[in-house]
Amino acid sequence: MLTRWSDVDRTYLMIDDFQRRVSQMFEGFETRRRPGLGLTPRGTWPPVNMYDTVDALEFHALVPAVSDKDLKISVNQDVLTISGERQVTAPEGYSVHRQERGSVKFSRSFTLPCKCNMERVSATVKHGVLTLRMAKAPEAQPRQITVTTQE
Amino acid sequence: MSENLQQYEGNTPEAVQDRPWVNPLVDVYENDNEMLLIADLPGVTQMGLSINLDKEQLSIVGTIDEEQVGTAVGREYQKVDYRRTFLLPNGIDQSKIEAELKLGVLHLHLPKREEVKPRQIEVKAG
Secondary structure (H helix, E strand, O other): OHHHHHHHHHHHHHHHHHHHHHHHHHOOHHHHHOOOOEOOOOOOOOOEEEEEEOOEEEEEEEOOOOOHHHEEEEEEOOEEEEEEEEOOOOOOOOEEEEEOOOOEEEEEEEEOOOOEEEEEEEEEEEOOEEEEEEEEOHHHOOOOOOOOOOO | OHHHHHHOOOOOOOOOOOOOEEOOOEEEEEOOOEEEEEEEOOOOOOOOEEEEEEOOEEEEEEEOOOOOOOEEEEOOEOOOEEEEEEEOOOOEOHHHOEEEEEOOEEEEEEEEOHHHOOOOOOOOOO
């Protein structure tokens, strides 16, 4: 009888092990398959993160193989547009075995959540990442109000 | 079946950290002298990139090196690792592999060994 029970246990252990292995196979399958790093819908390029430091807005975009000359950034009222072109060509004299990287013309627009000071904007490309920093307008910055007691 | 399962033990490494990783996009080209592997690795600096060669297995691992600034308002990409492994064909001179990183793009030059390069045989007029 005792041996019977341990047989049952072993069967369950095996099923557990099998389940674990199958779920491990599919772990991260979705993100790994999608080249755009996950959260952007297909066809949206480049992926952009937006950050709010207290006195400025910062946009980071992943733009590999795009140099500063290929990028155009404009602001119209409160709409920011990042556009440009990424050109990928096969190097001359080489035959192609595999080509996954593509050329793309892109344009993405964002509504700015607050007023920004257009005199204080900086944009740099480094290691394939575009960093765009816009200082918030003075009236959009948080303000501390001091409370005084009155006798 | 239980023996079957035990046989595979150790063949599938499991992640210790829950850190997402993706396959970077890669182009592979070839000419008479070398194979050229080009990979998009945006956000990876020289420090965050490691290329390992183990026999004929070439693996590329890169980490996005991005400092957190303020609070994230919108996120379309995460801090991920890039990982991809290739099997090199025979005839690559493994001691002369060169890599350069430019604009977030990795260029990996895999030169061929002398004996596998195509060569022209001159015909002399007798």
